[in-house]
Amino acid sequence: MLVNKAYQFRLYPTQEQERQIAKTIGCSRFVFNHFLAKWNDTYKETGKGLTYRACSAQLPQLKQELSWLKEVDSIAIQSSLKHLADSFSRFFKKQNGKPRFKSKKNPIQSYTTKQTNGNISIVGNQIKLPKLGLVRFAKSREVVGRILRATIRRNPSGKYFISILAKTDIQPLEKTESAIGIDLGITDFAILSDGQKVDNHRFTAKMEKKLKREQRKLSRRALHAKNNGIDLLDAKNYQKQKCKVARLHEQVMNQRADFLNKLSTDIIKNHDLICIEDLHTKGMLRNRKLAKSISDVSWSSFVKKLQYKADWYGKTVIKVDKWFPSSQLCSECGHRDGKKSLDIRDWTCPTCYTYHDRDVNASKNILAEGLSVHASA
Structure with a gap:
């Protein structure tokens, strides 16, 4: 193709x-x-x-x-x-x-x-x-x-x-006859329906202390230039520090892009059908407590990479509706007993008594729903 x-x-x-x-x-x-x-x-x-x-x-x-x-x-x-x-x-x-x-x-x-x-x-x-x-x-x-x-x-x-x-x-990849469900998170970046959890490396958080220090230096140099009546474009020390801060941001961006590319390629190579939740990231960013963490994980960028690589290599990405209650259903019997708050990370189904890790259970439900959507398409 x-x-x-x-x-x-x-x-x-x-x-x-x-x-x-x-x-x-x-x-x-x-x-x-x-x-x-x-x-x-x-x-x-x-x-x-x-x-x-x-x-x-x-x-x-x-x-x-x-x-x-x-x-x-x-x-x-x-x-x-x-x-x-x-x-x-x-x-x-x-x-x-x-x-x-x-x-x-x-x-x-x-x-x-x-x-x-x-x-x-x-x-x-x-x-x-x-x-x-x-x-x-x-x-x-x-x-x-x-x-x-x-x-x-x-x-x-x-x-x-x-x-x-x-x-x-680009030639399509060989078929693996495998399907996977993916639940995206913050503590773990991705939780797969086979039980595998992909660590969230928190690239921005790891660089945050250094970034704050260098950005404070940048602010001081900007203030010094302003007090001396020097335009920032002509302030050499300010411009040097500005480049230093930009290099740190660039390093974070490169680390994140490398991680997302490797992970998306690995998933595409090993699975023919990828089921993933269609998250409303813009709405989630309105939560001030989670906005910084959500921005750092770059869910939307990961989904885009999965989509275009699937198109290239003859694989299929199924997006499950964002309102699908993947975290609330039992993946074994389908029982649902009310909404569970985010602080509940594991639970036992009161009907079939199956113990669930919240995120692994959600990824299994996403896989089941994705397969159902794919079959009816």
């Missing part, structure tokens, strides 16, 4: 290449903001916005007026127009909010370029990019398939990354 697969690598540009990347990001941002302002003005005057084609037709004239736009990758500038048009399309479909002006103060800065006539290619441990030439990168794996586009990104930590989107042929 042909799918669009993303590969991410760290880039190691030279100083000259860094300047060119910054220039391209700046030009892409300028073009986006310029046409967003025009789009808004046209809408106020006529009641109708512009189109991608209309903006694209005005771009050559803008380049004539502003010659510095010719110094960067033309496809990157064209892509920023496409992103603007796509943002408005999603806005009118009520899929996201109204497009906003981009700022150079945003922590993550990026631009996208497309593959045309071999302008993006991998040569050994270097990647060829428009206007940049050959850039050294950490080639951790081979890029399989036809390259479609690349996004170059500068993180708040000062590191550069490239995301390559390629059209790849």
Whole structure:
């Protein structure tokens, strides 16, 4: 099956290449903001916005007026127009909010370029990019398939990354004739219906003490710069500390992503049918006592990874309704005797006298309900 697969690598540009990347990001941002302002003005005057084609037709004239736009990758500038048009399309479909002006103060800065006539290619441990030439990168794996586009990104930590989107042929995995139910939790990240419990590593909590210390330093340096009338963009000590804090956050993010990828891949490889509760994470985050812990475990990211990997490899993910009382039913006889509060972690069924671990029992009920939904589909 042909799918669009993303590969991410760290880039190691030279100083000259860094300047060119910054220039391209700046030009892409300028073009986006310029046409967003025009789009808004046209809408106020006529009641109708512009189109991608209309903006694209005005771009050559803008380049004539502003010659510095010719110094960067033309496809990157064209892509920023496409992103603007796509943002408005999603806005009118009520899929996201109204497009906003981009700022150079945003922590993550990026631009996208497309593959045309071999302008993006991998040569050994270097990647060829428009206007940049050959850039050294950490080639951790081979890029399989036809390259479609690349996004170059500068993180708040000062590191550069490239995301390559390629059209790849992925073969389905062998069938295992196995089904599993998964109950997601906070004490244990995932509890499987076979009794296995996956530890919640609490990546943010483990780094919290260090993060607090470094963020206090950042606040003090910001206050010092303000008292001395120095703009934060020009305050070198503040910017150094800002990068240090960003690196800590990046480390937490990388640890979590690595854990979720390995776990989701392992589950997909070993099971054909995965039954999981369709959690309403946004609603659960309103609980102030649990919001921090729920954000740290990243349930929604895990479910997304399970879903796209199942689609790739010919497996099935069944989402059980969020109102299904998985924790309240006995997985042996189906008895339900009222709602059990969260502090009850184990219980004995008064009908069949089976002793239950609350979470393992819930995962078994999720599996049974998922199999029932799959059979009736």
